[in-house]
Amino acid sequence: MNFDLSQERVMLQDSLRRFLRDRHSPQMQNAAQYPPGYDAGLWSGLAELGVFAALFSEKDGGFGGLGADIAVVFEELGRAGVTAPVTETCILGGGLLSRLGDSNQKELITGIMEGSCQIALAHAEPDGRYDLSFVSARAVPQSDGIVLNGQKSVVVNAQAADFLIISAREDGAADASEGISLFLVPSGADGIVMRDFALVGGGRAAEISIENLLVSEAARLGPAGAAFPVLEEVTAAAITATCAATLGAMISAADLTRDYLATRKQFGRPIGSFQALAHRMADMMIALEQARSAVILAAGHLEASRDVRELHASAAKNLIGRTGRLIAEESIQMHGGIGMTAEYGLGHLARQIVMADHRFGDTDHHLERFIALTAA
């Protein structure tokens, strides 16, 4: 066994860390700061650095694309408090295009890697909560194409996206895993109505109404009614990315707290010298090591068989949900009032950590899923 990163990944990690140190910090992040929901200059910088290409395999023209690449990239993004839609465009969008796209559709991958193409996945629905197979939007074939209708909830990066990947049901009950299809549609198409808003954890999202959206057969991504296994696979990758980014933010929050405990003086001594706080800082560091291991397990099993992959993805999301809450809340508490201010970077990191629990299934959802997967 070897837990060391490969030399290439160490180089990727170093260059990304250096780039972000000069370019970005949590203090700069503010939900209202960037109209598209992210810093466009930072985005092109990441593309130039090859960060997006690291998230695609060689057959797609990239130089990575494995779980370990996702873990390295997203931990660095999370450390710096970056909430740009890399998961949406590269992991979900790029992942679906790579696995299901025909040669025309796959051409978008080059644009993604170059930083010129944005994607959003319009999948979750108001009544589905975190249930991945819940799709009540309908796709009905007619003489001149396929007509889509439905509602999609909190579609992250919708407003900035050039293309939406929309899930809709061609067959089966609302929560059946069979019968789900995906469609690649320009985001400005007639029949797509967006209501856009900022997110607590950074970035923007939209509620989307799909009203008699007419698409051609060529818009279908992959075979009809068989998208679910691939959706599950890219969601596991997105969970890994989210966990790694959250781990990065947890590391930064713990670093800030450690520094604060060493420098803030009350009662004539650094507050970190009080055992009541020192032991809690120690608990945070223990939780951080557990979180690191959970991310390593999820990333390392991303290319494994379905059951093994899903088990580790759910385990990581549950553990990161719990340890993330601990570190976010304890970091704020041990800082006191200063930790509550918008001006100080901890507030942004805490929002990033806690709100990650609301994406791709929360702590409870993945606990239940882990139980189901281990019972099987």
Next chain:
Amino acid sequence: MDLNYSEHEENFRSEVRGFLAAELDPALAENVRLGKQLSKQDHEGWHAKLNARGWLAPNWPEEHGGAAWDAVRRHIFEEECALAHAPRVVPFGLSMLGPVLQKFGSPEQQAFWLPRILSGEDWWCQGYSEPGAGSDLASLRTTAERDGDRYIVNGQKTWTTLGQHANMIFCLVRTDRSAKQQEGISFLLIDMNSPGVEVRPIVLLDGSAEVNEVWFRDVGVPVENLVGEENKGWTCAKFLLTHERTNIAGVGFSKAGLEAVKRIARHSRSGGRPLSENPHFAARVAQAEIDLMAMATTSLRIVSRAAAGQAPGVESSMLKVQGTIIRQEINDLARRAAGVYAMPFGSEALDGSNSGLPDPVDAGPVAAQYFNNRKLSIFGGSNEIQRQIIAKSLEGPGQ
């Protein structure tokens, strides 16, 4: 022992409900329910209605215009107000300064300032914390130097809640720099409109702007605004903090919060069924409810042990710690219950820049409330300080 409310107490509850039904504007209650930031006028209007009914100062003695209710009545009142989503009574004048003036103020100070608190003529804020003096409050550095019949005040206060609305601030200031820590501190009433006072808002991580920094540069304060003796202000400060803590158990808020969690969980559907039917989530809610039931009684027991108008001692620290743990847990449950609909940035809706936020589960800005209420375990003496007070009281042989 009798765990039932008496007939008198039940009648009182009906009376409170009748008052709330008649006087509480439904639009205002809805804003409270949704966690929106209330305007100064919202607060003042509600205070005026309570004052007209004689209910604005439940803990004050009758001679000063208070209701002089016992613990049970106060409990019933707070519970009904919270469940009806009435605005919280702004505590700085009523729960903090009022009791201090009644205990330490001169007859002239009482006669002048207390009626103005009730009438709303003065809006008070609290000048305790400083950038370098948080948990270690006694290390405060704002100075007041005697100059004839005035004090000249210089320094900075912080975390001043709703200071943007206030015309008066009660401050802890250092009047003797040579004395050790607590011994050189005085309790001073300062007019915020004096030359040299500056208020700057601090934006919090949920986007709200309810706390402020207050700066004093050569601010002149008449000597008659000194409460109690010079250099004995720490006694007032401690007395006030105990009163502040009594209200901080927040049983009423927790009950209203738990109702909200249940409502959101009924609207959130998971696997085709309401989240409220999910055994795992239901267990979390049940556990919070069990804790809250016990705490409501703990709070009643402790508060009723103290004489009317008096605050309990070390037990108030216990109420603060337990009360904030439960409130924060309920905020966490509300956030979880809302699922993806916790993600929209509430402040866009609160400040009116985006009124079209999706909220099919009727959650309101639950994430903003979760983050905002992290303050509960920090302000009014952090939970670490409260535990220290409790631990200190346990030193020495047991009884």
